[in-house]
Amino acid sequence: MSAENEKFVYPKDVSAFGFDWGRLALTVAPEVNGAERFSGGVVDVKLGQGHARHNHPGAEEIIFVISGTGEQMVEDEDGNPVTRQVGPGCTVYVPESRYHSTLNTGSEPMQLFVVYSPAGPELALRDQPDFRLLAPGE
Numbered sequence: 001m002s003a004e005n006e007k008f009v010y011p012k013d014v015s016a017f018g019f020d021w022g023r024l025a026l027t028v029a030p031e032v033n034g035a036e037r038f039s040g041g042v043v044d045v046k047l048g049q050g051h052a053r054h055n056h057p058g059a060e061e062i063i064f065v066i067s068g069t070g071e072q073m074v075e076d077e078d079g080n081p082v083t084r085q086v087g088p089g090c091t092v093y094v095p096e097s098r099y100h101s102t103l104n105t106g107s108e109p110m111q112l113f114v115v116y117s118p119a120g121p122e123l124a125l126r127d128q129p130d131f132r133l134l135a136p137g138e
Contacts, residue, residue: 006033011042016134017125021049022109023134030119039119043102045070045110050103053081056121061094061114063102068110075099 011025014032022045026032029039040062045051050070063072069087075098076082085105086092094100104110116122125131 009033012137014041015136016138017122018132018134018138019051019125019128020130021051022046024114024122024125026122028115029122035119037119038115038117039122040113040115041122042066043112043114045102045104045112047104047107047109051101053099053101055097055099056094056116056124057097058118059121060096060117061100061121063092063094063100064113064115065090065092066111066113068104068108069106070102070104070110073099073101073103 009027009032011027014025014027016023016025022043024041024043026039026041028035028041030036045068053073065086065088067088069085071083072086072092073081073083074092074094102112
C-alpha cells in the first residue's frame, strides 16, 4: 500500500482476524497506516454468533452498529452486566478495562465499526483459541 493509499482503506484490502463467530479487519492501526493514538476496524458477526465476554485492560472502546441487530453487554462500574438491544446507528461506549460482549440476535449478519484507544488491545485477540489470520479479501 502506498503512503497516500494508507489513508483510504477498505476492509477487503487488509488482512483480518478470523474467528468462529466472525472477523475483525483493522483499517486503522499503527501497522496499517501509522495511527498512533487509536486503532479501529470493521467487525462482521455471523448470524446467531457473538464474541465472548472480554475486556481490554487500559483501553476504552467505541462500538458503532452499521447494520444488523443484537445484544450488547457492557459491565457497569460495579461489574454488573448491563445488556441492551442495539441496531443500526447505535453507538456503544465501553469504558477503560470494562468487560463486554456482543451477540447477533437478528436475521442478518451484523456489522460494527470499533475504535480502541490507545491502539493495541485488539492484538490480544490473536491469543483466542479460534483465531486465524485471513489474507486480504478472504
